[in-house]
Amino acid sequence: MEATNGYKRVSIDAVTRVEGHGKVTILLDEENRVRQARLHIIEFRGFERFVQGRPYWEVPVLVQRLCGICPVSHHLAAAKAMDRIVGGEDLTPPAEKLRRLMHYGQMLQSHALHFFHLCSPDLLFGFDADPAVRNIVGVARAHPELAKQGVLLRKYGQEIIRATAGKKVHGTGAIPGGVNRNLSLEERDAFLTEIDQISAWATAALQLARDYTLAHLDSLAEFGSFDSNHLSLVRADGAMDLYDGGLRAIDASGAILFDHLDNQRYLEQIAEDVRSWSYMKFPFIRDLGPEIGWYRVGPLARVNACDFIDTPEAEAARADFKATFGGPSNVTMAYHWARMIELLHAVEKIRALLHDPDLQGTDLVVSGQRRHETVGILEAPRGTLIHHYRVDDDDCVTMANLIVSTTNNNEAMNRAVQKVAEDHISGQPEVTEALLNHVEVAIRAYDPCLSCATHALGRMPLAVQLIGPTGEVLAQGTR
Amino acid sequence: MVQRVLTIGYGNPGRLDDGLGPAMAEMLEALALPGVTVDADYQLTVEDAAAVAQHDAVVFMDAAVTGPEPFSFQRVVPDDRSAVTWSSHSLEPAMLMALARDLFGAGAEGFVLAVRGYEFDDFGERLCDRARDNLAAALQFLVPVLRDRRLGAVADASSARPAVPPV
Numbered sequence: 257m258e259a260t261n262g263y264k265r266v267s268i269d270a271v272t273r274v275e276g277h278g279k280v281t282i283l284l285d286e287e288n289r290v291r292q293a294r295l296h297i298i299e300f301r302g303f304e305r306f307v308q309g310r311p312y313w314e315v316p317v318l319v320q321r322l323c324g325i326c327p328v329s330h331h332l333a334a335a336k337a338m339d340r341i342v343g344g345e346d347l348t349p350p351a352e353k354l355r356r357l358m359h360y361g362q363m364l365q366s367h368a369l370h371f372f373h374l375c376s377p378d379l380l381f382g383f384d385a386d387p388a389v390r391n392i393v394g395v396a397r398a399h400p401e402l403a404k405q406g407v408l409l410r411k412y413g414q415e416i417i418r419a420t421a422g423k424k425v426h427g428t429g430a431i432p433g434g435v436n437r438n439l440s441l442e443e444r445d446a447f448l449t450e451i452d453q454i455s456a457w458a459t460a461a462l463q464l465a466r467d468y469t470l471a472h473l474d475s476l477a478e479f480g481s482f483d484s485n486h487l488s489l490v491r492a493d494g495a496m497d498l499y500d501g502g503l504r505a506i507d508a509s510g511a512i513l514f515d516h517l518d519n520q521r522y523l524e525q526i527a528e529d530v531r532s533w534s535y536m537k538f539p540f541i542r543d544l545g546p547e548i549g550w551y552r553v554g555p556l557a558r559v560n561a562c563d564f565i566d567t568p569e570a571e572a573a574r575a576d577f578k579a580t581f582g583g584p585s586n587v588t589m590a591y592h593w594a595r596m597i598e599l600l601h602a603v604e605k606i607r608a609l610l611h612d613p614d615l616q617g618t619d620l621v622v623s624g625q626r627r628h629e630t631v632g633i634l635e636a637p638r639g640t641l642i643h644h645y646r647v648d649d650d651d652c653v654t655m656a657n658l659i660v661s662t663t664n665n666n667e668a669m670n671r672a673v674q675k676v677a678e679d680h681i682s683g684q685p686e687v688t689e690a691l692l693n694h695v696e697v698a699i700r701a702y703d704p705c706l707s708c709a710t711h712a713l714g715r716m717p718l719a720v721q722l723i724g725p726t727g728e729v730l731a732q733g734t735r
Numbered sequence: 736m737v738q739r740v741l742t743i744g745y746g747n748p749g750r751l752d753d754g755l756g757p758a759m760a761e762m763l764e765a766l767a768l769p770g771v772t773v774d775a776d777y778q779l780t781v782e783d784a785a786a787v788a789q790h791d792a793v794v795f796m797d798a799a800v801t802g803p804e805p806f807s808f809q810r811v812v813p814d815d816r817s818a819v820t821w822s823s824h825s826l827e828p829a830m831l832m833a834l835a836r837d838l839f840g841a842g843a844e845g846f847v848l849a850v851r852g853y854e855f856d857d858f859g860e861r862l863c864d865r866a867r868d869n870l871a872a873a874l875q876f877l878v879p880v881l882r883d884r885r886l887g888a889v890a891d892a893s894s895a896r897p898a899v900p901p902v
Contacts, residue, residue, distance in 0.1 A: 306749070306858035321749020321858070324777025365782075373781055392781070393815035393830065396837040404838050411782035424776045425748060425757045 280695055282677050288684060293677035295670050295699060297536045297662070304656040312341050312647045315656075316430055319643070322658075325705050327427060328362035328417055329636035329661075332499070333643040335430035337632030340520075341647050343624025344433025350617030351434035357609045358420035358429060359499050359634070363602040364458075365413025366637035367555075367595050370703045371461060372406020375592055378697050379468050384690040405457045409599075412447075412454050416606065419443045434621035444610055451607050458596075458603045462573055465596040469589065470580070476589040478679070480672035480698030483508035483586045485541060485550065486557035487664065489635050492516065494563030496574075496601065498635040504561050505541055505551060510584045513541060519633040522642060528659065538667050539659060550667035553639025554702060555594035560584035567608070570601035588672050591701040636661045638703050662704045672698040737844065737884045741790040743783060744775045746798050751859050752852025752866040755798035759850065762874050763881075771881055779826045781834060788839035792846065792886055794877070795828040798866075799849035805869035808876070810890045811845040846886050848873060 283292040303322055307315060316334040320327035332355060339345040347355070377390040380399060388394075396403040414424070419439060421427035429435050469476060485508065489501035502516035503525065514525055528537040529546040540549035551557070561584075565571040574597055577585065585594075609615060632643045639661035646655040662669075676698045681691050744760030746753040760775035772790065776783075779795070787793050795811065813836045814829035826834070828847050835841035850873045852866045862870065880889050 302858050318749070321747055321860070324747060327777065369781065391815075392826075393833055393837065396834055400838060403834075407781045407785055407834075407838060410780070411785055414782055424774075 290677045290682040293674045295673045307653050307656040309652050311651050312338050313432055317428055323705055326636055329641055331427050332359055332430055333632045333634050333641050337630045337643045337645050338432035340627050340630040342432045343626055344622045347434055348619045348622055350614045351620050353609055353614045354420055354435045355430055356499050360602040360605045361413045361416030363637055365410040367599040368406050368409035375700055383694050383697050409457055433623050439615040448610050455603050458600045462596040462600050465593045469593045477587050480588040480676045482671050484552045484668055486560045487551040487553050487640055488558040488561045490562050495566045496558055496562035506561050508586050519631050536663055536666050539664050552668045553661055553664040555598050556591045559594040559597055565601055567601050567604035570597050573597045588701050638705055639664050665702045669699055669702050737791045739770055739790040741772045741786055741793040744796040745778050747777050748860055749858055751854040752862055753798050753855050755850045755852050755870055756796045758870055759796045768881055779831050783831055784835040784838055787835035787843050788841035790843050792844040794846045794848055796848045798852040802849055804851045805872040806850045808848050808890055808893055811847045844887055846890055
């Protein structure tokens with residue numbers, strides 16, 4: 257790490273409890289005041305080249321290699337895109353419902369993992385707690401029932417994915433124009449026997465997140481917070497829709513910036529900025545420009561942007577959420593409450609779908625007019641996910657552009673790092689582990705997934721370095 | 736007495752030799768060994784703790800960036816010190832064993848089969864030639880050990896050596 261103009265640079269070389277490579281650098285001056293704070297994310301853009309030249313029907317399987325945490329999101333976004341290549345975007349009811357079931361299973365397992373095992377150590381033990389306790393095993397010891405519920409909620413979601421998508425590493429359930437399997441009655445009945453318990457746990461998790469947020473609202477309101485725009489899909493009637501819909505953007509006060517934008521025309525409103533210091537791009541709303549046009553995505557943005565949620569318990573929770581903040585919430589730590597509203601929504605959707613006989617339907621695939629360019633967008637657990645492809649007459653992909661959820665939140669996460677660094681680290685005589693964890697807490701609120709699933713034994717240590725004004729290493733640690 | 740064995744091959748088949756674990760799982764599954772459950776995933780995650788608790792022994796099969804060639808085979812015991820990691824989206828075997836013990840009362844024996852790989856830093860669904868050779872050696876080693884339920888004895892015998900040669 258280099259010293260710059262007499263400043264000290266604090267570096268967190270791989271953010272704990274997020275997926276992939278991340279590095280935070282905090283540049284301090286001689287008085288330990290924060291001059292600059294940035295989140296660097298190592299993103300592997302080479303994947304888009306990897307897809308080029310491959311037949312379009314392979315893409316929904318190939319894109320799962322992007323991420324070991326949310327392969328289903330990439331699988332479904334690519335399948336939605338390839339539906340249009342085969343003219344099969346108007347899915348049969350069984351196909352659409354089976355895909356939605358898969359998607360809600362993904363939402364359930366991902367949100368459960370994040371809340372129970374990634375963020376709960378911070379919430380239960382405090383941001384300053386000893387890291388030897390503030391972790392997943394610490395939760396298992398101090399709150400074993402809570403930890404077990406998290407595991408079993410996630411397992412339920414994963415089993416739904418297995419039933420609808422197939423094997424975890426080679427999920428093939430969604431294919432261009434539909435799906436290749438339905439849900440058997442035996443599978444349905446097995447899921448139904450557990451749904452009441454799953455629903456009860458989801459309700460309790462929502463209550464926990466709500467109560468925590470309200471109890472600590474005075475301190476959380478400013479923690480890594482700032483006004484921002486918000487972006488998500490919404491259904492034609494304004495309802496939250498995690499699988500399909502048009503793009504809606506609102507500003508910090510809730511005013512609509514654009515609405516019901518056709519997925520195929522996303523480039524009319526979304527552009528990406530490039531900055532020399534980051535591998536990851538910075539998306540923004542084209543009309544507003546990169547300075548003020550950046551936005552947030554994910555649970556907070558979705559709960560803010562929709563007019564209502566079409567399941568009763570989640571809708572009641574959304575109304576409560578909105579009443580608390582008096583409109584859209586720009587509180588970063590409110591992501592956790594919003595995430596648990598979505599968790600409950602996913603469970604309600606799963607229950608309704610399991611009672612729908614279309615899941616045992618056999619009309620699973622459609623096709624129509626062939627196309628050569630396509631966009632597939634859905635709401636992944638972490639936010640809006642955009643897949644854009646061109647396919648030639650030989651059925652091979654010639655262009656792929658992916659804007660993943662974490663990229664959409666890039667500017668917001670950097671602002672959160674800057675805000676927390678200024679509020680909690682600036683001027684401190686010593687940069688402790690607890691202070692650095694404050695930065696990580698703000699990043700974790702977004703549940704970033706850093707597009708990296710390589711994790712082989714012996715890779716990716718966590719190194720923290722404090723570099724003095726002349727470039728010397730003042731302190732460092734690895735975990 | 737070890738009766739039910741869980742084998743989990745994990746890694747990303749789209750990241751070259753990181754796919755060694757899933758490749759191993761695929762080959763084992765084709766053999767359909769009695770009493771041996773085969774699973775594959777991109778990484779170990781918390782719900783694997785519940786699966787571990789339903790077995791008497793678990794073999795974690797992963798690619799190794801460094802270490803012995805062609806592979807190593809060692810015991811792994813529950814260890815929550817590994818809980819402080821850069822990510823708990825994915826877990827290390829020792830931490831998963833600790834979770835299985837603390838949450839589900841699991842008493843399963845744990846083993847890690849680490850197959851040495853060489854190429855990790857690009858996208859591609861293939862193993863390099865050396866990794867493929869190591870995979871073959873690891874499979875040749877593991878199958879009779881699984882069949883005879885000699886996991887503990889072999890791991891203990893190999894603990895003084897850097898690697899277990901093919902048998």
